[in-house]
Amino acid sequence: MTTFRRRVAEWLPPSLKWATLRVPQWSPKTVAPDPARQAAMAFPHLQQPSFLLASLKADSINKPFAQRCQDLVKVIEDFPAKELHAVFPWLVESIFGSLDGILPGWNLRCLQGRVSPVEHSVALEFLDPGGPMMKLVYKLQAEDYKFDFPVSYLPGPVKASIQERVLPDSPLYHNKVQLPPAGGLGLYLALNPFEYYMFFFALSLITQKPPPGALHVRTSDCAYFILVDRYLAWFLPTEGSVLPPLSSSPGGPSPAPAPRTPAVPFASYGLHHTSLLKRHVSHQTSVNADPASHEIWRSETLLQVFVEMWLHHYSLEMYQKMQSPHAKESFMPTEEHVLVVRLLLKHLHAFANSLRPEQASPSAHSHAASPLEEFKRAAIPRFVQQKLYLFLQHCFGHWPLDASFRAVLEMWLSYLQPWRYAPERQAPGSDCQARSVSERWAPFVQENLLVYTKLFLGFLSRALRTDLVSPKNALMVFRVAKVFAQPNLAEMIQRGEQLFLEPELGIPQRQHRLFTAPPFTGSFLSSWPPAVTDASFKVKSHVYSLEGQDCKYTPMFGPEVRALVLRLAQLITQAKQTAKSLSDQCGESAAGRPFLSWLGFYSADTNGSYTGNDLDEMGQDSVRKTDEYLEKALEYLCQAFRLSEAQLAQLTLALGTTQDENGKKQLPDCIVGEDGLILTPLGRYQIISGLRRFDIEYQGDWELQPIRSYEIASLVRALFQLSSTINRRFAGQMVALCSRADFLGSFCRYHLLEPGLSGRRLLSPVGRGHAANRARGPRLSLRFLGSYRTLLSLLLAFSVASLFCVGPLLCALLIVLAYVLYAVAMTLLTERGKLHQL
Numbered sequence: 001m002t003t004f005r006r007r008v009a010e011w012l013p014p015s016l017k018w019a020t021l022r023v024p025q026w027s028p029k030t031v032a033p034d035p036a037r038q039a040a041m042a043f044p045h046l047q048q049p050s051f052l053l054a055s056l057k058a059d060s061i062n063k064p065f066a067q068r069c070q071d072l073v074k075v076i077e078d079f080p081a082k083e084l085h086a087v088f089p090w091l092v093e094s095i096f097g098s099l100d101g102i103l104p105g106w107n108l109r110c111l112q113g114r115v116s117p118v119e120h121s122v123a124l125e126f127l128d129p130g131g132p133m134m135k136l137v138y139k140l141q142a143e144d145y146k147f148d149f150p151v152s153y154l155p156g157p158v159k160a161s162i163q164e165r166v167l168p169d170s171p172l173y174h175n176k177v178q179l180p181p182a183g184g185l186g187l188y189l190a191l192n193p194f195e196y197y198m199f200f201f202a203l204s205l206i207t208q209k210p211p212p213g214a215l216h217v218r219t220s221d222c223a224y225f226i227l228v229d230r231y232l233a234w235f236l237p238t239e240g241s242v243l244p245p246l247s248s249s250p251g252g253p254s255p256a257p258a259p260r261t262p263a264v265p266f267a268s269y270g271l272h273h274t275s276l277l278k279r280h281v282s283h284q285t286s287v288n289a290d291p292a293s294h295e296i297w298r299s300e301t302l303l304q305v306f307v308e309m310w311l312h313h314y315s316l317e318m319y320q321k322m323q324s325p326h327a328k329e330s331f332m333p334t335e336e337h338v339l340v341v342r343l344l345l346k347h348l349h350a351f352a353n354s355l356r357p358e359q360a361s362p363s364a365h366s367h368a369a370s371p372l373e374e375f376k377r378a379a380i381p382r383f384v385q386q387k388l389y390l391f392l393q394h395c396f397g398h399w400p401l402d403a404s405f406r407a408v409l410e411m412w413l414s415y416l417q418p419w420r421y422a423p424e425r426q427a428p429g430s431d432c433q434a435r436s437v438s439e440r441w442a443p444f445v446q447e448n449l450l451v452y453t454k455l456f457l458g459f460l461s462r463a464l465r466t467d468l469v470s471p472k473n474a475l476m477v478f479r480v481a482k483v484f485a486q487p488n489l490a491e492m493i494q495r496g497e498q499l500f501l502e503p504e505l506g507i508p509q510r511q512h513r514l515f516t517a518p519p520f521t522g523s524f525l526s527s528w529p530p531a532v533t534d535a536s537f538k539v540k541s542h543v544y545s546l547e548g549q550d551c552k553y554t555p556m557f558g559p560e561v562r563a564l565v566l567r568l569a570q571l572i573t574q575a576k577q578t579a580k581s582l583s584d585q586c587g588e589s590a591a592g593r594p595f596l597s598w599l600g601f602y603s604a605d606t607n608g609s610y611t612g613n614d615l616d617e618m619g620q621d622s623v624r625k626t627d628e629y630l631e632k633a634l635e636y637l638c639q640a641f642r643l644s645e646a647q648l649a650q651l652t653l654a655l656g657t658t659q660d661e662n663g664k665k666q667l668p669d670c671i672v673g674e675d676g677l678i679l680t681p682l683g684r685y686q687i688i689s690g691l692r693r694f695d696i697e698y699q700g701d702w703e704l705q706p707i708r709s710y711e712i713a714s715l716v717r718a719l720f721q722l723s724s725t726i727n728r729r730f731a732g733q734m735v736a737l738c739s740r741a742d743f744l745g746s747f748c749r750y751h752l753l754e755p756g757l758s759g760r761r762l763l764s765p766v767g768r769g770h771a772a773n774r775a776r777g778p779r780l781s782l783r784f785l786g787s788y789r790t791l792l793s794l795l796l797a798f799s800v801a802s803l804f805c806v807g808p809l810l811c812a813l814l815i816v817l818a819y820v821l822y823a824v825a826m827t828l829l830t831e832r833g834k835l836h837q838l
Helices: 002-010 014-021 035-042 051-062 065-078 081-096 117-127 132-142 156-163 193-207 223-235 276-282 296-311 316-321 335-352 371-398 403-416 439-447 449-463 471-484 489-501 508-514 535-547 559-591 595-599 620-641 645-655 681-688 713-729 731-739 743-752 765-774 788-803 808-837
Strands: 147-150 188-191 670-673 676-679
Touching: 051 065, 051 081, 065 081, 065 117, 065 132, 081 132, 081 193, 117 132, 117 223, 132 193, 147 193, 188 193, 193 223, 193 296, 193 335, 223 296, 223 335, 296 335, 296 371, 335 371, 335 403, 371 403, 371 449, 371 535, 403 449, 403 471, 439 449, 439 489, 439 535, 449 471, 449 489, 449 535, 449 559, 471 489, 471 559, 471 620, 489 535, 489 620, 559 620, 559 645, 620 645, 676 681, 713 731, 731 743, 743 808, 788 808
Parallel strands: none
Antiparallel strands: 147 188, 670 676
């Protein structure tokens, strides 16, 4: 006892050390029964906080991060599980934050190595699967401690199911739901330490929000992303077996959690079965049994927690009732969430495909197979398939139509291509497109038919509503077309559709099973059915379990989808022409810009036109990339759907994408009405998609144009006031000068008169009616002096003049003289042009 108090005193703050050391040492024989103490021991949640916990809480405020982690390592090594039991819930919450998102914890999502290298390294070392935190988990696991987790913070469908006293289909929740304690509110789960830790870790991806004003986080560099990758590699190994826990107590490795009796009556979906893994351990009689069976429960728990917390936010019943894109769902994943799910899917493919060929064959389903091998076979179809499909369906239907959809797209394409993560994948330098998809992947394609076909239809719907002139959108179309154009993939999808569409030929005993969704009760491993050799039955069970018995399936290679693909091909052709036209316009505008515009004497961007895409911002290189992406995407679509060049040429002509005799783009599709041109629905679509546009010019007072980004706002307003004062004071004299018929009059008209509206294209008759009332007299404009370019040009001129020993006054006179000569020449050319027009 003295040694224990001394250890506690070492970690206490000075204010508590003296009081702790002076606690009297009562002899066990003299201790009288204390009803309050007995009640506290009977109800652990009512005990007072320990001195160790109080000390750690004080240190979390006063000590730096690295020092706190070092102290925690010593505490975990020195103190017994009885003392650490009270510390564990507080420590988990202080690391991952509170479930309501108020307390940020260590903010692992924003902890980056390039920003905070010391904290980043310390946190990864402390939370590593072989690090101190996991040692604490296993130390508590060996004592069979349980921790309460409130049901109210679980994903929506799970929470609703438990609150309705219906057991969720995942065995993760079986034998864990408990009634609230005396005076408590709400149901809760009784979790073992490993489950409790993983629940908090997985939910922190959703509950913890980045602080306001946080910098853009590179996902590959953040601590959370790295920890997910490490946990997957540790608990779902692609080589060897799961490593046993590093036990810090003489009791050895922590045992698998014992089953608990449910405290709440549930109307389950089916019968409860014990886990195949636990049954395997309990009936183990051979000394030489696979040691991985002792610890495989951690792998099963980790995957179930990740899938439930990250994917199970949409119920199958709600999806089947509300398949409209207008359906409202309370949860919307973030881009970072999607990237973490993609990491999970990529590792699961590598994990499931790490079986040796003799283990992966259907005949390998026998009692001789180890639990890890059975788990590899069951991981994706039993844990992931259904919930991932609903997750992807929601993202495809509700994600904004912008470039951030790329994260969802890559997650989808990663799941569609398990062969990329198989051991026999190609070398990096080989031609990926030349190698066809092996027939060994035909069962995977058939059992995930909807993920290929229906989600492709959802992508088509999105692609037809996006601006394909944008390089980012063009890249997404290119990526999807390239994946589906892989040799033999389209044929495997077609065979899967044929298996689904083939009629039932008098097999009444199979009819009942066909229209019943496979049960997901008990352990996923325990309900693993015998191998079904009927491919048609497997495909139909997959479709009906996800879409319902009365679903209307649209074949991917049927006439409806083929028509949408042809329409996408039309838009790709249009987008290529639009990108080329915009590129030509940029080149012409740059070539035709007057030389003095670079010195600020010519107003840039006077018509205020807007192209509606990001080509101008990214330059000619972006135009080239867009053209390459669209060209390849069109080629891949033709390969996958067997489109001929004659079909594309005919559809392009029917859509009216031909150019006029000058090689310019036509105006948007419109009709002529009483008040001018009226857009048709096709014309509106062409404008929204950036395929066509009107050449819009500013028709108002040039002096009253909005202040541009290249102008100094305060200087422009001051120059406008000065110009207005001069124009009001000398209006009569300027009118007289501009009325003269000699050269002086022409010179004044060139500078003081606004260019006439007769030379502008007014597309609306209403504009012509108002133009007559906008005739303005001669006036002086000094707005060009408010441009950054003008001031920079003048500063450059004075700097160059100073190098040649030319003073500021002489330099100003030379600039004025040069401009006068330029203005005289322009006046003569303007007058000569008017004479030729007469």
